[in-house]
Amino acid sequence: MYFDIFVSGLAVGCIYSLIAMSFSLIFRSSGVLNIGTGEFVMIGGLVGFSLITDGTQNFYLVMLCTMAIAGLVGYLSNVLVFHPVQKRGGQSIHVLIASIGIMIILPQIGSLIWGAEPLSFPSSLSAGQVQLGSAKISAISFSIILLSLSIMILFQLFFKFTRIGQAMRAIADDRVMSQLLGVNHRKYIALIFLVAGALTGVAGVLLGPLYYVSYDMGIIGIKAFAAAVLGGFGNIMGAVIGGILLGLIEAFGGTMISSEFRDLILYAILILVLLIRPAGILGIKKRRDTA
Amino acid sequence: MGYVGGLSGATAAFGKPAYDAVKYAVDEINKNGGILGKTVELVSEDDEGNPFKGQQAIDKFANRDIKFVISGSSSAVALSQVAKVKENNMIAVSPIASDPGVVSENPRFFVNLANNNQFGWAAAYYAAKEMGVKEVIAFIRDDAFGTSVYKAFREKSAELDMKIVHEFKYPNDAKDFNSYISQGISSNPNAYIFLSGYAADSGLIAKQARALGYDKPFIATNPISSPQYYEIAGDASNHTMISAAYFSDTDIGEKTKTFIEAWKSKFNLEPNVYQAHGYDSVYILKTAIEKAGSAAPDEVQKELLNIKNYEGASGLTSFNDDGSATKPIFIVNWDNGQLKLEKVLQAGSY
Numbered sequence: 001m002y003f004d005i006f007v008s009g010l011a012v013g014c015i016y017s018l019i020a021m022s023f024s025l026i027f028r029s030s031g032v033l034n035i036g037t038g039e040f041v042m043i044g045g046l047v048g049f050s051l052i053t054d055g056t057q058n059f060y061l062v063m064l065c066t067m068a069i070a071g072l073v074g075y076l077s078n079v080l081v082f083h084p085v086q087k088r089g090g091q092s093i094h095v096l097i098a099s100i101g102i103m104i105i106l107p108q109i110g111s112l113i114w115g116a117e118p119l120s121f122p123s124s125l126s127a128g129q130v131q132l133g134s135a136k137i138s139a140i141s142f143s144i145i146l147l148s149l150s151i152m153i154l155f156q157l158f159f160k161f162t163r164i165g166q167a168m169r170a171i172a173d174d175r176v177m178s179q180l181l182g183v184n185h186r187k188y189i190a191l192i193f194l195v196a197g198a199l200t201g202v203a204g205v206l207l208g209p210l211y212y213v214s215y216d217m218g219i220i221g222i223k224a225f226a227a228a229v230l231g232g233f234g235n236i237m238g239a240v241i242g243g244i245l246l247g248l249i250e251a252f253g254g255t256m257i258s259s260e261f262r263d264l265i266l267y268a269i270l271i272l273v274l275l276i277r278p279a280g281i282l283g284i285k286k287r288r289d290t291a
Numbered sequence: 292m293g294y295v296g297g298l299s300g301a302t303a304a305f306g307k308p309a310y311d312a313v314k315y316a317v318d319e320i321n322k323n324g325g326i327l328g329k330t331v332e333l334v335s336e337d338d339e340g341n342p343f344k345g346q347q348a349i350d351k352f353a354n355r356d357i358k359f360v361i362s363g364s365s366s367a368v369a370l371s372q373v374a375k376v377k378e379n380n381m382i383a384v385s386p387i388a389s390d391p392g393v394v395s396e397n398p399r400f401f402v403n404l405a406n407n408n409q410f411g412w413a414a415a416y417y418a419a420k421e422m423g424v425k426e427v428i429a430f431i432r433d434d435a436f437g438t439s440v441y442k443a444f445r446e447k448s449a450e451l452d453m454k455i456v457h458e459f460k461y462p463n464d465a466k467d468f469n470s471y472i473s474q475g476i477s478s479n480p481n482a483y484i485f486l487s488g489y490a491a492d493s494g495l496i497a498k499q500a501r502a503l504g505y506d507k508p509f510i511a512t513n514p515i516s517s518p519q520y521y522e523i524a525g526d527a528s529n530h531t532m533i534s535a536a537y538f539s540d541t542d543i544g545e546k547t548k549t550f551i552e553a554w555k556s557k558f559n560l561e562p563n564v565y566q567a568h569g570y571d572s573v574y575i576l577k578t579a580i581e582k583a584g585s586a587a588p589d590e591v592q593k594e595l596l597n598i599k600n601y602e603g604a605s606g607l608t609s610f611n612d613d614g615s616a617t618k619p620i621f622i623v624n625w626d627n628g629q630l631k632l633e634k635v636l637q638a639g640s641y
Contacts, residue, residue, distance in 0.1 A: 001477035004503065008469030116299030117307075118491050123525020126498055138469065138502040211466040211495055212523055216300065219464070251470040259471055260433060260460040 003135050005251050011141035011210070013247020014148030018203040019224030020231065020239035021152070022074075022196040028234040029172040029192045032082050032095050036102030038221015040077075040197055043106060044070040044204025045213035046114045052121055052208070059125060059209075063147075066205045067198040074197015077102060078190050103218070110215035118212040125209035144206050151202060152240055155195070159236075168192050226270055232280030241281055246270075292317065292573075293352035294335040295345060295372070296363025296387065301463070302340035304490045304519040305565045309363035309386050310335060312562070312569030315554075326577050327586070338364050342371035353379040358588050359580075361572050362400075363565075365489075366390035366407070367435040373400045382588045382595070384576050386568030389513065389536075390439045391615065398614030399588070401595055403575055403605070404568050405536045405618040407436065409638070410512035411443025413534035413620040414485070416641035417634065418510045419451035421622075422532065424483045427510070428457040428475035430468065430496050432488035440512050441487040447641075456482050461492070468496045472503050486511040486531075494523025501527035508532050508624075516564050521628050528625040537564035537605050538621040538632050550604035562604070571603035 019041055026034050048066040052059065085098050128139040159165035167188050170178035179185060207213065207220070223246060231242025249269055254262035273281070294313050297306030317333045325331055334357060336348035345368035352360055353375075360376065360383040362369055369388030376383045377399045385393065385402045389410065393400055418424040427448065431441045438460075448455060456479045459471040475482065484500055486493040486509055493515050500509075501524075508530040514520075516535040521528045539551055539561045550570060554562040562570075575598060582597070583590035599609045609617050620641070622634040 001473050004473035004477070005470040008467065008473065011469075012467055111299065117303055117519070118301070118523060120494075120523045120525070123498065123527060126502055127526065129502065129504055136504055138499070140502060141469065212491065250467075255470040255474050260462070262465075263462065 004137060005255055006248065007137045007141050007145070009248040009251025010244060011144040011148075011247070012250065013227075013244035014145055014152075015203050015206055015210075015243070016220075016224045016227040016246050017152065017240045017243025018148055018199050018206075019221065020228035020243045021155070021236055022199045023225055023228040024231075024234050024236055024239040025172070025192060025196045025199075028236075029168065029175075030078075030082070030086075030189050031092065032078075032086075033092070033099065034077070034082075034102070034196075035096065035099040035221070035225075036077070036106060036218075037196075037200055038218035038224065039103055039106035039110075040070055040073055040200035040218075041204040041207070041220055041224075042110055042213070042215065042218040043073050044201030045208050045217055046110055046119070046204070046215070047201070048205030048208050049114070049119045049121060049213050052125075063202055063205050066201045068201075070201020070204065071194040071198035074200070075190055075194040077197070078193035082193075083186070083189070103221075107215045107218055114215060116215060118214045120212045121208040140209050144210060147202075147206065151199075155199070156236075164188070164191065168195070223266075226267070230270055230273060230280055232282040235280070235282045238280055238282035245281075292331050292333055292576075293348070293357045293360040294333060294363060295338050295348035295352075295360060296335075297340045297365060297368075298335070298337035300340040301489060301491050302338075302365045302368070304517050305365070305387050305514065306338070306340075306363045308517075308563055308565040309361075309569035309572075312386075312566035313361050313363070313573055315557070316570045316573035320573065320577060326580050327584070338368050340365060340368065342368045345369070346371050346375050348372075349375040349379065349381070353381065358382065358586060359576055359591075360384075361386070361569070361576070363387050363569065365434075365436060366393065366439070369393050369400070370435055376400050380588050382576070382591050384572040384595075386565065386572040390435045392435070392439070394611075394614040396613060398596075399592065401575075401610060401614040401616075403572050403608050403610075403616050405513075405620060406615050407440040407512075408443040409618070409620055410534045410536075411440045411445075412447040413622070413636050413641050414510055414512050414532075415444045415447035415451065415453060416636070417532065417534065417622050418483065418485075419448065419453040421634070422483075422508065422510075424453055424510070426454050426456045426479050426482035427485050428472075428479065428482045429455050429459065429485045430471070430487060430493075431458060431460045432492060433460045433462050436489070436514070437487040441485075444485060444487070444512075461488075463492075465492065466495055467499075469499050469503065472496070472500045472505065476500070476503065476505050483507050484509050486515060489514045490517040490519035491523055494520045494528070497524040497527040497531065513564065515625075516623060516630060518563065521625060526627075529627060531625045532633065533623050533625070533630075534636075535564060535621045535623045535630075536618060537567045538623055538630065539563065539567070540632060543606050544602055546602045547604055547606060564605075567603075567605040571601075571605050571608065574603055575601055575608065
C-alpha cells in the first residue's frame with residue numbers, strides 16, 4: 001500500500017517539478033514572476049489532446065510536438081508581453097500584472113477553441129499495471145515518473161554541456177558579467193522562455209492520460225509555484241526537489257491524515273517549512289548582479 | 292421563461308444537455324401555438340457551477356420580470372436559488388437538483404427528478420440484495436449532492452448489514468485519487484467502490500482504480516449515467532452499476548417512445564436522463580399554466596401540486612406536497628459505452 005501511495009505521489013510530484021522548473025528558470029534569468037505559467041500547462045494539455053485524438057498515435061511524437069508548440073507560446077509571451085513591458089521601463093509590479101493578464105486571457109482562448117468540458121485522452125494510455133518485484137503499480141504513474149525524470153536529466157545536461165545551455169546559465173547566474181562576455185541577452189532570454197514553455201507543455205501532456213484536460217486546468221500552477229518556493233525560488237534543483245516533496249506530502253498527508261483536508265495539510269506543512277527555512281530547502285537563487 | 296444551469300465547467304455535463312432539451316421543448320411548444328396563445332421566449336444564463344452566479348441569474352430574471360424558471364443547476368447551486376425564487380414570487384422547476392433540501396413546504400421550487408434519498412437507498416439496496424456486497428469503500432464528493440446521496444446510501448447500508456470500511460471525502464476539484472484507492476483496496480480487497488460524485492471525478496476514480504488492479508463492479512448513482520463518465524473512464528467504466536433516474540427505452544411508455552424517436556431523428560443520438568427530464572420540466576410547467584388558465588405564479592403553484600401521474604418522456608411524474616417527485620429508479624450498467632437495464636425499482640420497494 002505505501003509503495004503505491006509513494007509511486008502515485010512521486011508521479012504527480014514530477015509533474016509539479018517540471019512546472020516549478022519553468023517558474024524558477026524564468027525568474028532566475030529575467031526576474032519575471034510569470035503567474036501565467038499554469039496556463040501554458042493548459043495549452044500543452046489541450047494541444048496534446050488535439051494531436052492525439054486527430055490521429056497521431058505515437059505518444060512520444062505528441063509530446064515532442066506539444067513541447068514545440070508550448071515552447072513557442074512561451075517564446076511569444078516574452079517577445080510580445082514581458083520584454084516590451086520591461087523595455088518601456090516596467091517595474092516588477094507591471095510585469096506581474098502583465099502575467100496576470102496572460103493568466104486570464106489564455107483560459108478564455110482555451111475554452112473558445114476546445115470548449116468548456118473536460119477532454120479525455122484515449123483510455124489505452126492509462127490502462128494497465130507494471131510489476132516491480134512483488135508490487136504491481138499503475139503503468140501510467142510509472143511512465144510519468146520515467147519520462148519526467150528523463151526530461152529533467154536531459155535539461156540539466158543541456159544546460160551543462162551545450163553552448164546554448166551554458167549561455168543561458170551565464171545569464172541566469174550573472175547578467176552583467178555575461179553581457180560583458182558578449183552573450184546576446186535578448187536572444188538567450190527569449191530562448192529561456194521557449195525552454196520554460198516546453199517544460200510546461202510536456203507537463204500538460206503528461207497530465208492528460210493521468211486525469212483529463214480542460215480550459216481551467218491551469219490552476220495546477222498554484223501548486224507548482226508552491227513547489228518552486230518550497231525548493232527555493234529560482235533554484236532549478238530546488239524546483240525538482242520541491243515538486244517531488246509536494247507530491248509526496250499531498251499523497252501521504254491525504255491518506256494518513258484526512259482526504260477532505262488534503263490541501264490544508266499540504267499548505268500548512270509548506271508554511272511550517274518556510275517559517276523554519278524562509279528561503280526554501282535549497283535557498284533562493286538570485287542572479288549575482290541583483291541586489 | 293428563464294433557464295439557468297452549468298453551461299461551462301464540470302456541471303455542464305448535465306446543465307448543457309438539460310438546456311438543449313429545454314430549448315427543444317420550447318421550440319416545439321412555440322411551433323404548436325405557445326402557452327395560452329403566447330410565444331415563449333427562452334432566456335438563458337450560465338451559472339458555471341457557482342452558487343453565487345446561480346443566485347445572480349435568478350436576480351437577472353427577476354429584473355426582467357421573468358416568473359418561470361427551469362433550473363438546470365447542480366444541487367449546490369439550486370440550494371442557493373430556492374430562497375431567491377420565493378422572494379421574487381417566481382416558480383422554478385428543476386430536472387437536475389436532486390438534493391432533498393431543495394424542496395420544502397409550500398414550494399416554489401419543484402423538482403421533476405427522483406431525489407438523492409431515492410438514488411442512495413436504491414444503490415445500497417441493489418448492491419446488498421442483488422450483488423451480495425458486504426463491504427464498501429465510499430468516495431464522497433464534498434458538496435451538497437455527494438454528501439446527501441452518501442447519507443442515504445449509508446443509512447440503507449446500515450439497515451442491510453453492508454459495512455462501509457473506508458470513507459474518502461474529496462474536494463470538488465480533486466483529480467488524484469490513487470493514494471486513497473491504494474489504501475482502500477489494499478486493506479479491504481473484497482470491498483466494492485461506491486462513487487457519490489459527478490461524471491468527471493467519478494470517471495477519474497474509475498480509471499485510476501482499474502489501473503491499480505481493482506476489478507470489481509463500481510456502485511454509483513444518477514450523474515454517472517452521463518456519457519461524460521464513459522468519455523473520461525473509457526473501458527474502466529464497464530461494470531458500473533448505477534441507480535439512475537431514467538433509461539432510454541421505448542418500453543417505458545408511449546410518450547417516452549415518441550420522445551426518443553423524435554430526438555433521435557433530429558439529433559441522431561439516444562437522449563439521456565437530463566434531456567428526458569429537461570423536456571418534461573417544460574411541458575409540466577406548460578400543463579400547470581394551462582390548467583391554471585393564467586401565468587400568475589400562485590395559481591400555477593396550485594396546479595403543479597395537483598400534478599399526479601403526468602406521463603412524459605421520463606415516465607410518470609407525481610409531485611408531493613413539498614415539490615419533490617416520486618419516480619421509479621432504473622438500475623443500469625455501463626457495458627462498452629452503452630447503458631444496459633438491469634432492474635426497475637418502484638418507489639417503496641427498496
